[in-house]
Each structure stands twice: as C-alpha cells, then as structure tokens.
Amino acid sequence: MKETKENSGLKKICQEDELIRQFGLYHLGRLGPTEEQRLKDQDNIRTKMRTLARLLVRLNEEELFSHPLSHFICPKKIDLVAKTAKELYQDSGSSQLGISLGHYTKQVSLLKSSLCLRRQDYGRKQDAKEFSEMFDAEWKGKVSSVANRSKRLKAMNKSELPSAEDLVTLKRFLVEKNKNSNRKEHTYIC
Template identity: 85%
Template sequence: MKETKENPGLKKVCQEDELIRQFGLYHLGRLGPLEEQRLKDQDNVRTKMRSLARLLVRLNGEELFSYPLSHFICAQKFDLVAKTVKEMYQEIGSSQLGLNLGHYIKQVSLLKSSMCLRRQDCRRKKEANEFTEMFDAEWKGKVSSVANRSKRLKAMNKRCELPSTEDLVSLKKFLVEEIQIKMENPAPTYPEYVYITHLLIARIALFNKRRVNEVSELKVSDFQKRIRGDELDTNTEIYNSLAVSEKALLKR
C-alpha cells in the first residue's frame, strides 16, 4: 500500500489496526486466487482500507489516546461515528464517500462480531451486535438519506457534455496517423514505448467506446483468448442483414 500526499500515515494505520487488516483480507478473498486478481480490483481494496484509516484518524482526534477501530464499534460511540462520517463527506463535498463508509462500517461491525465469536469474547461481541442494531435502525436517517439526497441534487445540476462527432473523427485520425508513424521505429526508447502504449489504449477505448481504465486492465492473454466473431454460432438471417462493414467487424 502506497502513501498519499493528501493523507500521510494511513499505510501505518492500516497495517497496525487489526480490524482494518481483516476488512482488507476479506475483500481480497472475494477477488479469488491471486493470479485472477486484477490490479484495479486490488487498488479498490486499498482505497477502501484507506477510507477506514482516514475515519479512524478522525475519530481519534476526538479522544485523548489513539484507539483501534474496534474501540469505536460499540453503542456508546455510534453517534460519534455517524457525526464524523457526515462531517468528512460534507467537508470534501463527496456524498459517495459517506455512502461508501456506511457500507464499510457495517461490514466492520460484522467482522468484529465474527472475530469475537471465534475468541469467545462475549463482551466485545455484544458491543458489535449492539452497534449493528443501532446502525440498522438509525444510519439511514442520520447519514445515508442525507448523502443520497445531496448526490441526486448535485447530479441534477451537473452538465453532461458529450464529445461531438467531428471531435471523435479528428481524434481517430490523429491516433491512427501517430501510431503508424511511431510503429515505424523498430527500437523505440522507453519514453517512446510508453507513448505508443498510451496511443494504443486511447485507440482501443475510442473503438470499443470503453472507459480507459477498462482497456488498461486488458492482458495479452485476454486478447489471445477472445472469442472471434466467426467462431460464434451466428444466426444466418441476422448475419445476412448486416452491412459489409458490420460483417467485417464481426470477424474481428
């Protein structure tokens, strides 16, 4: 896990807090075997852990000592947790952060209960169960509903700008020409190679109408194992109704 300039020290918090570590291991386990895990998914888990670490740092700002996250998963600290989450997402204007933290906190409370059950720690298990009960009863009214409303209002007032066809055609022309020029060099330097890969990612994203981060996750094996159009059990009537260009695309 890398440190960030905006929130230094979160890596250490994640490493030292048992509940945050268990939270991360739980979500990594959901990704399947290591060889099947994508870098993007692993980064998402790290982001979730950092969000909890930020919350913990903020919660400890209200205390005389630094406590682990499990200390705040109890009925007595529920109002403080809800208040802190609300303040955090309102300060940066991100309702999604409040919604996400709600999901993470609910999962953390269940993990604490599970851990205490294994250790036969009845007192701490009761704390986690009471926190979960209060979460189910009050979190929506105190945090989630407010965050969802803010998110909807923000989306209503946000302009949705789509690129014009002329811009897309110009971009395609530039990418094709630039790729052809750069590919003529049989031994590119490292910066030139990186530039070529960026051009190719942009070209694939433009062709497939995909998000850039989806294309960047493609592996060579994904391309090699792709299903070709001519390998599909294509309906003859549908195939015959296609234009020549569409038939050519189907065979790719």
C-alpha cells in the same frame, strides 16, 4: 499499501489496525486466488482501507488517546461514528463517500462480531451486535439518506453546457443554413 503525501500515515494505520486489516483480507478473499486477482481490484481494496483509516484518524481527533477502530464499534460510539462519517463526506464534497462509509462501517461491525466470537469474547461481541442493530436503525436517517439526497440534488442542478467547439460548429451551420435559405428566396423572386 502505498504511502503518498495525501495519505501520509494511513499506510501504517491500515497495517496496524486489526479491523482494517481484516476488512482488507476479507475483500481480497472475495477476489479469489492471487493469480486471478487484477491489480485494479487490489488497488480498489487499498482505497477502501485508506478510507477507513481516514475515518479512524478523524474519530481519534475526538478522543484523548488514539484507539483502534474496534473501540468505536460499540453502541456508545454510534453517534460519533455517524457524525464523523457525515463530516468526512461533506468536507470532501463527495456524497458517494458517505454512502461507501456506511457499507464499510457495517462490514467492519460484522467482522468485529465474528472476531470476538472466534475468541469467545462475548462482551465485545455483544457490543458489535448492538452497534449493528443501532446502525441498521439509525444510519440511514443520519448519514445515508442525507448523502443520497445531496447526490440527487447535485445531479439535478448540474448544468451541462456544450463545449465551445460545439457552439462554434453550430453557429457555422446556422449561418450557412441562413445563407442558403436567403439564396433560395432570391432565386424564386427573380
């Protein structure tokens, strides 16, 4: 993990939070053996982990004490997670972030369920299962659809103007064409 000014403290969160670590390991495992992994792919996974860390930081702003991500993957916190994810992507101006946070949150809830099953912690596994069910039922309406609509509207309203160089070139072409057509008219009149 890289520590940068923009990502101050996120490296530590990624290293210390069990679910974020498991999320990273899961994605690294999907890349195959270390010798086959590309640096670009590893960087992409670090970016995903930092995104989850940002979500966790924002979630903890609503709490009296700092909690791990697993604390928020329960049915009581689904509304807070959805609201926070929506605020994060709206603050950043990136609809894609809202869509990505949905994918990451779903994966994290499945990972929590898996970890709890391995530990035979059936109470927390049930929390993760119920969170996943509520996620499937509500996330699209609260976050994903809104983000997708914003993304489509942004694309529709995007006006792509030609560059100044292209406009100058077009002007020269039209002026030259106009001169040539005027010369031809004068040639036929004589």
